[in-house]
Amino acid sequence: MSVGLETANILVLGKGDNLHQQVLASFPLCDVTEEDLTQNPLFSKLLASLTQHVDKTGLTVPLKTELDKAEQRLQSQKRQWLRSESLHRGLQEMIQEHCVRKHNTEVPPDQNMFYETMERCLRVTQCVRHLDPSSTTSQDQPLILGLTPQQVTQLMPSEKNVQRMRQALPRQLEKHLKDKCLSLLSYYQPEWENESEALKTNKLSHLSTLLDKEKKRTELLKEICRENTVLLQRQTQLYFSELIKCIQLLQTLILDHKLKIQTDLDRKKLVYFEGKCELVLQKIKTEMVEVQLDTYSPDTVSAHRKIREKLECELKACKAEKQAVELKLSSFEILGKAFEALAEEYSRLRQEIDMKNWALKELTQYDEK
Template sequence: MSAGPETTNVSSLGKGDGLHQQVLASFPLCDMTEEDLTQNPQFCKLLATLAQHVDKTGLTVQLKTELDKAEQKLQSQRSHWLRSEILHRGLQEMIQDHCVKKRHAIVPPDQSMFYETMQKCLLVAQCVRQLDPSDTTNQDQPSVLGLTPQHLTELIPSEKNVQRMRRSLPQQLEKHLKEKCLSLLSYYQPEWENESEGLKTIKLSHLSALLDKEKKRAESLKETCRENTVLLQRQTQLYLSELTKCIQLLQSLILDHRLKIQTDLDGKKLDYFEGKCELVLQKIKTEMVEIQLDTYTVDSISAHRKIREKLEWELKACKAEKQSVELKLSSFEILGKEFESLAEEYCRLRQEIEMKNWALKEFTKYNEK
């Protein structure tokens, strides 16, 4: 039975892209994209139905009503507390201003009596409140040094001075608050500082409305900024997803194109390197010929030829001598081991003869000197 109204509510939100946009607008804090809603139509319908029962922050209608009532009550209590706090601070500021003024100028006695009486009354009231917390808590608190509020009421000034202070207090407090408001007005609009007091008073009556208007404008700008931030984040995610798809498509195109032309490219590279190697080899040969031409002149070539001929003749002579020596050695080997001992003895004697000839030459040179 309940499926009919829900279907009607969903269909009343819109279809296709309109439904997606309304769902995204109803849940700005959710990290969703239109693509997510397109891929999950049932989830989109669920969110569209849920949007009829909750607000943008996710609170139900009943909870939102109770929260608004609690906020109104809190604002009322806050306003009451702020009024009391403002009056209390205003009185303290008046007392401080009086103390400063008393140090720099002579103050009339009745005015001094007024501020002294007010200061004592404020101090006694503050102490009584500290000793009797029944207005703020339901728990009993132990007394401080055995004092009770009745002990402090004895410190209140005389009734005559209190009555006189109360009669003058509204006028003095109004004057003080008016000066503070005028200073606030001068801070808010410095160009109004030199205007007349009557015109300042008139503009002061509109200051609250102006400040409230500025506050609402600031809140509106903050809300707009927040919405723009959410929209920017959503658009950034969409842009990144599209950019990722484009990059993937580009990568696939690059790979396909590279595979197709890789063979031709390798062949062209091979031909290029072969030609380059051939050119380098020809250049090396040219450099070698130039070096030979610079190194070997006609005279040096003829000299080298003569040296070569002489070396070849000596080589032939050495080969012939080698062959004769090898023949002699082969004939000596036939004689056996006895000839080997004789050959060794012959070598030893030859070495001794050479040593003695050298010593005889050295001795002869020394005698001649």
């Protein structure tokens, strides 16, 4: 049953790329790309089902409702505090302006009494507030300088002066606030500063609406800026991902091209070095011929060539004779050690015969003389 509901929710959101776009729009703070959703369809379905239960910030619907209520209560408390704080600061500003004005010009006695009474009431009220125990704790706070709120309250001005101050306060406060609003209007629109009082008062009635529009416009621009920031981050991630793919492809192309070019280059280098080696050999032969021509005459070279040919013929004959002797010797070695004694005896007899022939030859030559 739950699977059917999740499937229905997914179908409501969309299919394929449309589903991915809506999931990304529902979770702008989630660092997920469309490629991640495509590679992980189950995770994409999970996010699609979560869009029915959570908002863009990741809060559940009940928690978001409670958070909105708490935010409304907080805003109400803030407005109350700001109202009282603005009133208090406005009264303090009035007192400060009166002190400055009193030092520069002559102030009427009734106006001076009004501001002194108001300042005294503010100070006493502030002291009483500090002396009161906190309403957020059940423990009693220690007294400051041993004073109680009742003792400080006795320092209030006379009731008559307080009544006069209260009667004149709304008019003076209204005048002060109006001057501040006109100053704000002049700051917001400097070209309206030279307008008449009635026209500025009329425009002042529309100042809150203008400021509210500016505030909404600013919030809209902030939201657009945040959306553009998220979009820029996603596009940056996509750009880097595509850039990495392009770099890898470029590296592959460079490697393949380099290997192909390297093979052709090696083959050309081999042909070049072979030709160069052949040229060096020819040059060496040429140098040898030139050395021979410088050293020997043509007749000497011809004679040396004939001598060389004759020596090579004799060397070839000697090698053939040596080979024949080695064959005979190998055939004699087959007979074993018994033939070795006969060979030695034969050799000794040959030497004796040669010696006797030589002696006979010498003797014959001596007789002829």
